[in-house]
Amino acid sequence: MFDKSITAYEEAKKVIPGGVDSPVRAFKSVGGTPPFIDRGEGAYLVDVDGNKYLDFVQSWGPLIFGHCDKDIEEAVIKTVKKGLSFGAPTVLETELASEIVEMYDNIDKVRFVNSGTEAVMSAIRLARGVTGKNGILKFEGCYHGHSDSLLVQAGSGMATFGTPSSPGVPADLTKHTLLCEYNNIDELKKCFEASDDIACIIIEPIAGNMGFVPADEEFLAQCRKLCDENGALLIFDEVMSGFRASLTGAHGVVNTKSDIITFGKVIGAGMPVGAFAASSEIMAHLSPDGAVYQAGTLSGNPVAMAAGLVSLRKIKAKKDLYENLNQKVTKLLAGFKKAAEDNNIAFQVDSRGSMFGFFFCEKPPRNFKEVGTCNFDRFAKFHQEMLKRGFYFACSQYEAAFMCEAISDEDIDNCIKAAQEVMAKL
Numbered sequence: 511m512f513d514k515s516i517t518a519y520e521e522a523k524k525v526i527p528g529g530v531d532s533p534v535r536a537f538k539s540v541g542g543t544p545p546f547i548d549r550g551e552g553a554y555l556v557d558v559d560g561n562k563y564l565d566f567v568q569s570w571g572p573l574i575f576g577h578c579d580k581d582i583e584e585a586v587i588k589t590v591k592k593g594l595s596f597g598a599p600t601v602l603e604t605e606l607a608s609e610i611v612e613m614y615d616n617i618d619k620v621r622f623v624n625s626g627t628e629a630v631m632s633a634i635r636l637a638r639g640v641t642g643k644n645g646i647l648k649f650e651g652c653y654h655g656h657s658d659s660l661l662v663q664a665g666s667g668m669a670t671f672g673t674p675s676s677p678g679v680p681a682d683l684t685k686h687t688l689l690c691e692y693n694n695i696d697e698l699k700k701c702f703e704a705s706d707d708i709a710c711i712i713i714e715p716i717a718g719n720m721g722f723v724p725a726d727e728e729f730l731a732q733c734r735k736l737c738d739e740n741g742a743l744l745i746f747d748e749v750m751s752g753f754r755a756s757l758t759g760a761h762g763v764v765n766t767k768s769d770i771i772t773f774g775k776v777i778g779a780g781m782p783v784g785a786f787a788a789s790s791e792i793m794a795h796l797s798p799d800g801a802v803y804q805a806g807t808l809s810g811n812p813v814a815m816a817a818g819l820v821s822l823r824k825i826k827a828k829k830d831l832y833e834n835l836n837q838k839v840t841k842l843l844a845g846f847k848k849a850a851e852d853n854n855i856a857f858q859v860d861s862r863g864s865m866f867g868f869f870f871c872e873k874p875p876r877n878f879k880e881v882g883t884c885n886f887d888r889f890a891k892f893h894q895e896m897l898k899r900g901f902y903f904a905c906s907q908y909e910a911a912f913m914c915e916a917i918s919d920e921d922i923d924n925c926i927k928a929a930q931e932v933m934a935k936l
């Protein structure tokens with residue numbers, strides 16, 4: 511049933527490290543062979559063996575309408591026919607930037623890049639350039655891409671400067687990165703007491719990279735206050751939550767506003783895109799207007815812009831899109847929760863808009879350490895059994911899940927039925 515994927519994986523491992531181009535795809539945390547994907551069909555993935563899966567990963571977030579959306583496909587094909595890349599300005603970039611800017615009252619300008627990693631890296635350079643300071647404050651469990659200074663882990667205590675979390679990152683490059691616990695106001699305050707050189711706080715206001723863990727309102731308010739009092743900028747990393755948690759991402763569901771927003775995923779509808787955005791005043795520091803250098807050969811790629819543009823216009827045109835997606839999420843999670851309860855399994859669920867998560871633990875985790883206390887063996891078993899039944903969830907409890915428009919009520923009913931069967935076996 512997985513023969514072709516098994517062979518494909520073996521072949522891939524001969525020429526690609528670990529057989530994958532991004533580590534999580536190797537299924538290390540849940541075991542087994544990752545299905546090699548042949549194609550997407552709306553709500554479904556089809557692997558090279560012909561197995562079909564209801565997809566709750568959606569390329570890790572970008573595909574809010576599901577696979578092969580006709581309007582996006584059409585726009586992409588039309589644009590491809592005019593040329594793949596020019597390295598020169600196109601009207602499409604202005605159109606997509608306008609669609610984004612129009613929705614927020616705290617940003618005026620957007621610069622496009624090619625990935626979330628690049629968006630965050632550039633946003634941080636901008637924050638440092640604007641403030642003239644060096645420090646970055648980030649939170650344990652938040653992921654902001656794989657650039658050197660963000661690959662940090664806690665040092666000897668929390669609220670300390672981080673140490674590299676990967677070989678290949680010199681300690682000199684992380685010595686400006688402060689790390690503290692998510693949702694911990696005391697530690698946050700201690701960081702500002704420990705350093706007067708903090709250029710920015712970067713945070714996932716709704717974290718999806720330690721599983722789904724939203725920040726508390728009061729915690730975000732404190733981030734805002736401490737930035738204002740200390741001449742630092744607040745960066746909301748909305749690469750994942752942007753156009754997912756609501757029409758205006760996390761900004762639409764929390765009371766705090768950031769100075770810089772980073773985007774990715776949904777704004778490219780599955781094409782490689784990232785972006786960072788801020789007020790005209792902040793963006794004036796960016797090259798070619800200002801001195802903070804940032805560039806990209808393929809940035810603002812026309813095919814990617816065309817895909818993003820159609821996607822965002824469709825999103826805006828569907829007034830009740832997020833409500834509908836959230837209703838489906840709520841139904842699914844209620845079904846999962848009941849299945850867990852019926853089998854005396856400790857289980858937590860939470861969601862915002864089309865982004866959701868679940869944990870096998872006694873109470874909702876509020877930070878990375880608490881996520882670490884969840885039952886990972888149980889998660890792995892759940893994942894394997896759901897996959898066998900044709901339901902594709904992120905292969906780690908440290909990841910969030912995504913609902914797309916193409917998933918039907920019937921799909922959800924089937925998924926709940928499968929979860930009932932699986933929970934009874936855990």
Ligand code: PMP
Pocket residue numbers: 570625626627628630653654655656714718719747748749750751774775784
């Ligand atoms: N920030 C956040 C919040 C993310 O979720 C991710 C990717 N999952 C990134 C940044 C990095 O984006 P990319 O993988 O496109 O470089």
